[in-house]
Amino acid sequence: MLELKNLTVHYGHxxxxxxxxxxxxxxxxxxxAGESGSGKSTVAxxxxxxxxxxxxxxxxxxxxxxxxxxxxxxxLRAVRWASASIVFQGAMHSLNPVRRVGDQIxxxxxLHGTNGxxxxxxxxxxxxxxxxxxxxxxxxxxxxQRVMIAMALACGPRLVIADEPTTALxxxxxxxxxxxxxxxxxxxxxxxxxxxxxxxVLAETCDDLAVMYRGQVVERxxxxxxxxxxxxxxxxxxxxxxxxxxxxAHRWTEPAEPSAPLLEVREVKVDYGRTRAVDGVDLTIGRxxxxxxxxxxxxxxxTLARTIxxxxxxxxxxxxxxxxxxxxxxxALKAFRRQxxxxxxxxxxxxxxxxxxxxxxxxxxxxxxxxxxxxxxxTAAVERAELRPASLYLEALxxxxxxxxxxxxxxxxxxxxxxxxxxxxxPVASLDASVRxxxxxxLLRLRRELGLxxxxxxxxLGLAWQIADRVAVMHQGKIVEQGSVEQVLLNxxxxxxxxxxxxVPQV
Amino acid sequence: xxLAGRLGGAALSLVMVAVLGFFLFRVVPGDPVVSMTRGxxxxxxxQAELRSQFGLDRPLHEQFWxxxxxxxxxxxxxxxxxxxxVADVIAERLGPTLLLVGTxxxxxxxxxxxxxxxxxxxxxxxxxxxxxxxxxxxxAVPTFWLGMLxxxxxxxLFPSRGMRDTDTAPDFVSQALDVxxxxxxxxxxxxxxxxxxxxxxxRSSLLEEMHAPYLVTARAKGLRDDLVRRRHxxxxxxxxxxxLVFLRFGLVVAGAITTETVFSWPGLGLxxxxxxxxxxxFLLQGLLVFTASAVVVMNLLADLLYGxxxxxxxxx
Numbered sequence: 001m002l003e004l005k006n007l008t009v010h011y012g013h014x015x016x017x018x019x020x021x022x023x024x025x026x027x028x029x030x031x032x033a034g035e036s037g038s039g040k041s042t043v044a045x046x047x048x049x050x051x052x053x054x055x056x057x058x059x060x061x062x063x064x065x066x067x068x069x070x071x072x073x074x075x076l077r078a079v080r081w082a083s084a085s086i087v088f089q090g091a092m093h094s095l096n097p098v099r100r101v102g103d104q105i106x107x108x109x110x111l112h113g114t115n116g117x118x119x120x121x122x123x124x125x126x127x128x129x130x131x132x133x134x135x136x137x138x139x140x141x142x143x144x145q146r147v148m149i150a151m152a153l154a155c156g157p158r159l160v161i162a163d164e165p166t167t168a169l170x171x172x173x174x175x176x177x178x179x180x181x182x183x184x185x186x187x188x189x190x191x192x193x194x195x196x197x198x199x200x201v202l203a204e205t206c207d208d209l210a211v212m213y214r215g216q217v218v219e220r221x222x223x224x225x226x227x228x229x230x231x232x233x234x235x236x237x238x239x240x241x242x243x244x245x246x247x248x249a250h251r252w253t254e255p256a257e258p259s260a261p262l263l264e265v266r267e268v269k270v271d272y273g274r275t276r277a278v279d280g281v282d283l284t285i286g287r288x289x290x291x292x293x294x295x296x297x298x299x300x301x302x303t304l305a306r307t308i309x310x311x312x313x314x315x316x317x318x319x320x321x322x323x324x325x326x327x328x329x330x331x332a333l334k335a336f337r338r339q340x341x342x343x344x345x346x347x348x349x350x351x352x353x354x355x356x357x358x359x360x361x362x363x364x365x366x367x368x369x370x371x372x373x374x375x376x377x378x379t380a381a382v383e384r385a386e387l388r389p390a391s392l393y394l395e396a397l398x399x400x401x402x403x404x405x406x407x408x409x410x411x412x413x414x415x416x417x418x419x420x421x422x423x424x425x426x427p428v429a430s431l432d433a434s435v436r437x438x439x440x441x442x443l444l445r446l447r448r449e450l451g452l453x454x455x456x457x458x459x460x461l462g463l464a465w466q467i468a469d470r471v472a473v474m475h476q477g478k479i480v481e482q483g484s485v486e487q488v489l490l491n492x493x494x495x496x497x498x499x500x501x502x503x504v505p506q507v
Numbered sequence: 508x509x510l511a512g513r514l515g516g517a518a519l520s521l522v523m524v525a526v527l528g529f530f531l532f533r534v535v536p537g538d539p540v541v542s543m544t545r546g547x548x549x550x551x552x553x554q555a556e557l558r559s560q561f562g563l564d565r566p567l568h569e570q571f572w573x574x575x576x577x578x579x580x581x582x583x584x585x586x587x588x589x590x591x592x593v594a595d596v597i598a599e600r601l602g603p604t605l606l607l608v609g610t611x612x613x614x615x616x617x618x619x620x621x622x623x624x625x626x627x628x629x630x631x632x633x634x635x636x637x638x639x640x641x642x643x644x645x646x647a648v649p650t651f652w653l654g655m656l657x658x659x660x661x662x663x664l665f666p667s668r669g670m671r672d673t674d675t676a677p678d679f680v681s682q683a684l685d686v687x688x689x690x691x692x693x694x695x696x697x698x699x700x701x702x703x704x705x706x707x708x709x710r711s712s713l714l715e716e717m718h719a720p721y722l723v724t725a726r727a728k729g730l731r732d733d734l735v736r737r738r739h740x741x742x743x744x745x746x747x748x749x750x751l752v753f754l755r756f757g758l759v760v761a762g763a764i765t766t767e768t769v770f771s772w773p774g775l776g777l778x779x780x781x782x783x784x785x786x787x788x789f790l791l792q793g794l795l796v797f798t799a800s801a802v803v804v805m806n807l808l809a810d811l812l813y814g815x816x817x818x819x820x821x822x823x
Contacts (some may be wrong), residue, residue, distance in 0.1 A: 203536035
């Protein structure tokens with residue numbers, strides 16, 4: 001059905017895809033794994049000739065025997081979506097924000113003259129009919145992804161390409177979306193080419209697996225084989241990067257001594273208008289302790305973090321830091337904020353694209369008016385974050401750095417103020433598998449060397465297993481379970497914790 | 508709720524405009540009566556007479572009170588130069604201004620948005636470079652200079668003064684043709700100058716949308732290039748331009764001071780010029796309140812329309 005023969009793609013002199021040959025038969029499911037920049041998405045886009053004009057494509061792309069590369073525009077338009085369709089990452093802006101999703105699903109059907117009804121398609125992806133009248137912003141991430149799937153099936157294609165279809169969804173929603181995809185692929189005997197950086201997601205859905213690295217397919221085989229016996233070192237690195245909950249080898253943190261509490265949250269409630277986002281939370285973080293706060297999006301994790309940092313006033317309850325209630329305003333609040341620093345998920349948007357590393361890291365010093373030699377303080381912080389030698393990086397702009405380096409800059413910006421507590425909101429979620437491990441190791445090293453306590457907010461239970469001493473599970477504004485990592489993740493006592501653990505895709 | 512907020516905000520702006528209108532002309536240095544009668548032989552008695560006629564001899568709070576009460580009745584005071592109610596003078600000049608500036612704005616909006624879309628869609632093409640270059644040049648050129656240049660270049664082809672000839676037959680068709688004939692030069696001048704702004708805003712807004720993932724989705728569905736543009740890209744890209752267009756509509760009633768002055772078009776712009784040269788304080792105050800109110804109202808309309816065009820913004 002789909003055959004790629006010696007596909008190469010160049011941008012200028014840069015070879016992004018290098019001699020890739022793949023074969024996909026009807027009803028077959030093939031996963032394409034790789035990190036950002038490995039060329040996997042370029043392969044996907046080339047199948048429907050969707051690459052930008054600047055791309056030079058060589059080799060053959062045979063879709064039902066016809067070469068997509070040399071097709072006339074008219075033929076190409078007829079083939080697009082009718083023979084093969086793509087499930088894009090719906091949580092991003094792959095849906096037109098100003099048009100109703102029903103119209104967007106119906107559009108290819110009208111265009112290609114396919115019979116079918118939007119209602120039926122929505123039903124297949126388990127969405128209520130009336131969602132057809134919704135605009136994308138009115139839907140949750142999971143619902144948008146279902147709309148993308150319904151749209152992809154609109155013209156009854158034999159091949160569906162899914163490009164990171166569940167990235168940016170939380171575990172529970174991801175499990176639901178994957179279930180829908182698996183069911184539809186089996187029912188309709190579709191060919192599926194699924195692209196992801198997450199091996200566990202591919203393991204859930206695909207029979208076969210191809211691993212891409214620097215534009216080349218370095219390994220190909222049945223999913224089970226590839227993951228169990230990786231032959232290429234890159235595949236081995238990818239499989240190792242995803243922690244297996246319960247596996248002592250993936251538990252990187254060393255047990256912390258019980259210590260005096262650094263931060264105490266007592267009976268905190270936070271309301272947004274009439275919605276109660278945080279509903280009576282008690283949480284303690286000891287000195288030098290790493291606590292993971294896990295839960296789905298919308299569970300109130302981020303609101304709780306903002307309240308802890310003094311960015312939002314609790315409606316009731318108290319936040320106590322180092323024995324003193326967190327001040328609500330003035331100089332005292334500023335002094336408190338210096339001790340609690342934030343690390344955000346996406347370093348690319350957390351850093352001002354026009355600020356050099358030096359300025360980005362020094363900003364905190366300037367805001368707090370900290371005396372001393374700015375450059376030497378910044379250098380120390382940057383080296384603490386393992387960007388060595390610092391002099392190589394101080395003058396760099398964020399876009400000149402890799403994702404992992406950017407996240408280190410963000411961490412350096414926090415460290416320069418010598419905080420005692422780091423609040424990290426999904427610190428590794430947008431990083432590649434290989435970089436992710438390095439950042440986790442860095443956070444652990446900071447704890448060991450500086451006694452820095454952390455609150456890690458995440459929906460990734462694997463991360464909690466890797467790094468945390470204790471886990472608190474948050475659901476609908478309440479902490480439903482908390483305790484040591486082993487206790488909560490291996491012997492969960494609450495149904496919701498069990499549901500979360502069940503949703504984690506297994507390699 | 509949101510609607511009430513917007514209406515309340517607009518109402519507050521209107522009140523501030525009214526208050527500002529009053530005090531702005533009370534804090535101008537110098538005696539208004541002296542400046543109004545400058546260059547004319549006046550006696551102290553005549554000046555006192557004028558002062559009491561305009562109520563300028565009364566305490567400030569009394570003046571303000573009578574200003575507010577008459578404003579509520581739609582009375583903007585009396586013009587010193589025209590010796591008629593300011594409201595009547597403005598009403599008389601509103602028609603020609605709406606005709607000239609309204610027509611030009613509509614043409615400029617249509618042309619500018621169209622050019623902007625075409626230029627952005629084929630970025631760096633010859634069309635894009637030409638359109639952007641010409642627009643920037645015209646935008647940079649002083650309006651009065653462009654107007655005078657047009658007069659010189661076109662020679663006697665189009666009339667260059669006023670709105671109609673005195674000797675035109677009184678029937679409707681001849682009158683309309685005559686006005687249209689007079690309209691050509693000033694409106695071409697205005698379009699040339701204003702169009703660039705819409706074009707550049709539309710162009711940059713569409714360029715921002717060009718890399719949006721939903722356009723890839725649309726292409727993957729098999730849509731033709733022009734459908735991708737019309738159905739998906741433009742409806743999103745036009746949103747930022749809407750605010751600008753409506754802000755401009757608000758300024759339509761202010762007329763185009765330079766253009767109307769250069770072509771002696773009997774609209775509000777020329778009236779502004781005359782009121783400034785007077786100086787006719789009450790007329791200026793009335794014009795200020797009137798045009799500022801128009802901007803506030805148009806801004807409100809833009810907000811409301813935005814809510815209709817962009818489902819993410821819920822106004823009502």
